[in-house]
Amino acid sequence: MASPALATYFDTSATTPPSEAVLRAMAEVQSTAWANPSSLHGPGLAAAEQLERSRQTLAMLLGCDAEELVVTSGGTEAIHLALLGAAATLQPGRLLISAVEHPATQAAASRLAERGWQVQILPVDCQGLLDLHALDALLAPPTRLVSLIWGQNEVGSLQPIEAIGSRCRASGVLLHVDAVQVLGHRPLQFRDLPVDLLSGAAHKLQGPRGVGVLLVRAGVPLQGQLGGGGQEGGRRAGTEPVALLAGFAKALELARQLPSTARLRDPLLDQLLAIPGIRLTGPAPGPQRLPHHISLLVAGPDGQPLSGRWLVAEMARQGFAISSGSACSSSGSAASPVLLAMGCSEAEASSGVRISLGPWHTPADGMALVAALTRTLDRLREVPVETTR
């Protein structure tokens, strides 16, 4: 049974609460291995030993060598280090990204555009899946770098990373994958993937905020973007967050033991789709969709799209946490660029909501959510229509 607050929290794609075991592991490490791991005295060596233990655990769980793992402050930093760090070792050329990237990738791509790179956006289909023909057509000079989101945060689509990676390999083009939504939700062995660089963050899998990783395939050149100490093999300066990395390792260890959230997600999705006016966005449940993720377009009794933000606020009034689009873009325009790229109209693209589950949820939690959503939509008949759009 989840705590009452967690039972109504359906926004795990934005962030997750650290689990008790993670908090305990971090408290223990923070009090015993608090010293600077670069220091050559006893407390420093103890911290270095603990850091190495966490690094080895993460490397084992992620299927990479410990030297391939660079500790960062989270997904955004890992993505910037991947793109800017790899590009700094190459002649400026063409960078390919998709039309449904997280804003962190778009921002890093803009930096490269300022440095003489040509950034080309690959289209997606109506489910948010990459057009592989468009990729094939552009995997030739001057393309030198591709960066793609694996699990799309807003519409849950999982790109065919193996197929994409093989194409990039065959063309001699470096591939970075944003796996921030995938880590902890899908088994991942870096050494088996045709991917050169891969970003992840602990806070999406009940680990702490403030720590992430960039996996860098051995032999792939990467220039550090922060000056200072020579930590992380010179690829990321700064005193390492020993306790946060221990929390990350514990969270990933626990995530591996959890049953897939799809077992709860699938019946919940069926109940939601039975509500008039609700449609799924992104791929149907299965191998092309994140297992904890539901994304919907919502229309009112008149069949016209509602405002996703209005619905989120109404659900919050009833104590439920869901989200409209991605948390990171919820302060911008109401129409989601991701839904627009998938071919939705401007009004539809403002009517998206996301419901993302955690391992603590029960079928009863899902039923309570459906009841609250149904109540909200029923009440629409009494609300002036303009306040809902």
Ligand SMILES: Cc1ncc(COP(=O)(O)O)c(C=O)c1O
């Ligand atoms: C797909 C994706 N990439 C990158 C990020 C950024 O990660 P962070 O918040 O750890 O910086 C997020 C966060 O929402 C995300 O969902």
